[in-house]
Amino acid sequence: MILKLSWRNVWRNKLRSLVIIIAVAFGIAAAVFAGALTNGLIDQKMRIAIESQTAHIQMHNSAFQENMDIRHSLPDADFFSEQFAGRDDIKSWSGRIVSTAMLNTANGTTGMKLLGIEPEIEKKVSAVSEMIIDGAYFEGARRNPIVISQRAATKLQVRLRSKIVITMQDIDGEIVGAAFRVVGIFKTPSAMFDEGHAFVKQSDMAKLLNSDKIHEVAILLKDIDRVPETVAELRESAPENVEVLAFTEVLPELAAINDSGWISNLILLIIILLALAFGIINTMLMAIFERIREIGVLMAVGMQKLRVFSMITIETIFLAMIGGVIGMIIGDIILRIVSRNGIDLSAFAEGMAEFGVETIVYPSIDTKFYLLVTLMVVLTAIFSSMFPAIKALRLKPNEAVRHK
């Protein structure tokens, strides 16, 4: 009966209720859209980082990450082939020789992380091969081909078929160098990645370093949600000096960005709901003041104060939830429409590249966010109902029943 009474009370003054329902709906729709945009940016940032840089999991010698000393290598690739055999969670993996190197041309010099890869294997782990904007991915040069980013090419003032001299320390600590020829120029959405990475063939790099030991194993899983379990399992079976890192550990800023995205969505939601709460309080106060006599009668005929309180709280929850649900539906419809072609933010291209994302953003939202919105709307309604409900409870039946 309390539910029925509360529901019907919502519709006593349709116009007043609709005004606040519409306000809540628009507020929630805006929160859903803003949240989806943030999520879209973060998802894209993570996807790009995984595709071009980290894969899902990386394995290194425990001492390697500290100073990238190439003497801290991993076991042979055959060891990992055996380790990963029969695992159906691993989609593909690639062993990499990694070293810091200086890239020199007649017009410039820059320091980079140089990755020695087997192109056909690396293609299955990294999407850099699909981001070639000039030339090809290790095709067209028989000896010492190198693939560099557009940013590096600009900095070194080179183009396809230009020569770059690479110098680095070999396994014995001697400075060694060789000339490489640019066969491909790539451009990922991440300016930071582009400025710091170049790719050569593993055999060429092994020859230069005088060592064919790999330093990094990048693993791509079939399902990103499996990362924590696979990491745990690989840690169990890995040799003592081998560390297994999830992509969020390789690039801790990814985890931080993901968390901060949630926090910023939550803060935005709280701000919107706080503003709406005052509208809800106002609406409910007006409703209570109009019904002083009726509430007095309810108490006179035996309605306990807790039930009066519940009636007002449930009424407020109905009011807020109707708006909340409509808002989520509107937000979801807008997202579905916008997600087809994405939102073009090319006006902010430079900033987007610095953040490491493309200029077309596809807003995305998951069930968790809708659950959060629902919970927050209910909490806001309960919070908003407190003041009007307490006002109602303070009414004295003998005075309230005489109220005009």
Add this chain to the structure above:
Amino acid sequence: MSIISIKNLSKTYNPDTIPVHALRGVDLTIDAGEFTAIVGPSGSGKTTLLNMIGGIDSPTTGEVIIDRQNITALSAGELIRFRRDHIGFVFQDYSLLPVLTARENVEFVMQLQGKAQSECDQRVDELLTAVGLRERDNERPGKLSGGQQQRVAVARALAPKPRFVLADEPTANLDSRSTSDLLDIMNRLNQDEGITFIFSTHDQRVIDRARRVVVVEDGVIKEDTVVA
């Protein structure tokens, strides 16, 4: 057998500023099955007396004893439960819940008592039949005339099977025909089912039908007449 016993009841409003003595040492006993009108001019204290009997106002001094229960000693929560289970109220302006149908208004207090739906349905059918509104049970109060609304209010007051019904100026907003119909219904319920009715009124039509008339003036009982 008395069901209401009032002893030395006083009520003073604004005791610290400008005291208004609404009741001054009232003693009154009401027996089961009475059809009593408490009459007096506006401001005489009759509504205050009714509120004290109904437990919706507390006295400054004195006691209200209902069925050997001193209700002035009850806590606020106990008093609400006591009113729900033992006292029926009829108000001057009907005071039905506009968002509920006639049927729902009548069963509302029974729902508060936690009665089973089947019991509620049976009781509501009986009461709406008794007040002649069985056919209009699904109408909301706004669709009913004043007289019909007050009959629903009487049915609501009787729904929880109270010890007595307090009616505050129940005919004040009704025309002669509706007043007559309402009084007929109340009288019949009183005669046939022994339900005790206590009215506060200055409507002569009610006074004429009452079998006991208690006159209150300036917060004291001036006359207490049992009509033969």
